[in-house]
Amino acid sequence: MKLDTKKFEKEIKDKVGTKRYDHMLRVSKEAKSLAKIYEEDEDKAEIAGYFHDCAKLKDKSEIPSLCQKIDFEITDEMKKAPSIIHSFLGAVLAEKLYDIHDEDILNAISWHTTGRPNMSTLEKIVFLADYIEPGRDYPEAKKARTLAYKNLDKAMEYALNQNILNLIDSNKYIAMESVNARNYYLEINR
Numbered sequence: 001m002k003l004d005t006k007k008f009e010k011e012i013k014d015k016v017g018t019k020r021y022d023h024m025l026r027v028s029k030e031a032k033s034l035a036k037i038y039e040e041d042e043d044k045a046e047i048a049g050y051f052h053d054c055a056k057l058k059d060k061s062e063i064p065s066l067c068q069k070i071d072f073e074i075t076d077e078m079k080k081a082p083s084i085i086h087s088f089l090g091a092v093l094a095e096k097l098y099d100i101h102d103e104d105i106l107n108a109i110s111w112h113t114t115g116r117p118n119m120s121t122l123e124k125i126v127f128l129a130d131y132i133e134p135g136r137d138y139p140e141a142k143k144a145r146t147l148a149y150k151n152l153d154k155a156m157e158y159a160l161n162q163n164i165l166n167l168i169d170s171n172k173y174i175a176m177e178s179v180n181a182r183n184y185y186l187e188i189n190r
């Protein structure tokens with residue numbers, strides 16, 4: 001399965017806006033190059049990276065009606081941590097609207113914000129590509145980038161730690177899955 005961005009460009013750009021769309025293209029490219037290093041399927045990485053933010057709508061007020069349309073339920077955990085909604089919603093959109101049925105790709109989209117314990121190589125690649133793509137200008141991205149091209153699990157531990165630190169700094173709710181993921185990578189890297 002090859003990614004044909006022309007097929008989706010207009011529709012997705014309308015949904016997420018040009019800036020977000022360009023980020024999705026950069027994540028797609030970054031995921032592809034990580035896949036090459038780690039001998040993962042490059043086409044799948046490219047596809048998962050491309051669609052990972054397809055539910056990050058520029059107009060947030062459209063989210064409830066979209067959820068209703070595709071029968072997507074927002075859980076209590078999602079209500080407390082709204083920034084995770086677009087990941088799970090994105091996987092459902094990718095399947096229902098963009099005809100992607102590969103389990104690993106859909107999981108990589110679902111878990112790209114929180115992470116989870118024992119992620120597949122593709123899931124880690126998309127999570128990290130999102131964190132390190134060249135448009136990321138925070139200093140942590142540089143360190144995560146070096147780590148990501150050396151050791152995916154160490155890079156996961158670092159990126160999850162940074163995400164949690166940022167959530168604490170801004171006094172936001174931390175989704176349980178982020179904590180579980182962070183503890184998992186902390187332990188396996190010991």
Ligand SMILES: [Fe+2]
Pocket residue numbers: 052053056086087112113
């Ligand atoms: Fe995202």
Ligand SMILES: [Fe+2]
Pocket residue numbers: 023027052053130
């Ligand atoms: Fe993203």
